[in-house]
Amino acid sequence: MSDQWDFYRLLVDDMPASIFVDLGIASGAPLVQFPNLAFLSVRMQQPRPDGLSSQDEYEALIALEDGVSESIGHSGRSIYVGRNTCGGHRDFYFYTDDSTIEAVLRNAMAKWPDYEFETGTRADADWSVYWNFLYPSAEDFQRISNRNLIDKLREHGDQIEAPRKIDHFAIFKTQSGSDGFVSYLRSNGYNISHTTGASGEQFDVAFDRVDQPSRMDEVTIELHGAALGHNGEYDGWGCSIVK
The missing domain is CATH 3.30.70.100 (Alpha-Beta Plaits)
Known part of the structure; x- marks a missing residue:
């Protein structure tokens, strides 16, 4: 083991x-x-x-x-x-x-x-x-990651039901995939905080929206599917602590 x-x-x-x-x-x-x-x-x-x-x-x-x-x-x-x-x-x-x-x-x-x-x-x-x-599926791994991050927030006294800006990240193999994902994000209320051009074969997108950490399973599974549909990968989230 x-x-x-x-x-x-x-x-x-x-x-x-x-x-x-x-x-x-x-x-x-x-x-x-x-x-x-x-x-x-x-x-x-x-x-x-x-x-x-x-x-x-x-x-x-x-x-x-x-x-x-x-x-x-x-x-x-x-x-x-x-x-x-x-x-x-x-x-x-x-x-x-x-x-x-x-x-x-x-x-x-x-x-x-x-x-x-x-x-x-x-x-x-x-x-x-x-x-x-x-063995966990990709979505199960996302839920595991969400739970571990929420546990860390709780350890610091965070009120996970309190809305705040949640930062997200995604990675794409093509410019067209990145552009398509950005269009999806804008239509779903996300703010695009940063995008990068080609870095080798990688295109990065950083974005955010006000949400509750307690809702991250629902939010991130949707983002995971959308990123996958644009030949990319959802790469996680982070936020400030609200006590």
Whole structure:
């Protein structure tokens, strides 16, 4: 496992879900020495009404997770890559070359006799479950970035519901893409604070609008899609602190 883990919210089968995933391992994935997927699906005892985990069960679930991941890590033949919490279950995912991993998982769960669980394995040399299910999409990465920035604002006493000027940035591969995005921005109430011409193969646009930091998921997902539609990339936002 790497030390670069993060989580994000989404819908899985139209139900609220939360995925916690090892992002750092992506640079080397798939790891050929771990060609099989194993899972452990645990039924939570005190889920919230929406099927996610509750604060009442937080400590028990973290202890269970730590115990299970430690158990499968002893042999060096398995690696823990992420979990999904949804519908009253917490599902843990591992990649392995250990044919006995289900027995290892069952032995680990013997320390938690009050929890119902299931295990399973299948071949997944391409790590399709990691890439197609656990790994965040571009929009999910934007939401992760938004949450991390809002958390930092809160740490400084910011009132995230308070409107203020929000600065944004975007990068484009062509002048026509940059120009088209600027037209989109102006039609949606943004002020264009700076644009650059060709710098190698990059065209930059800096822009701003008065908004609430609490709305940044809605705002930035729209900007992400608009930038992508003009052959570009939305590159984030920033703002002053309002206490």
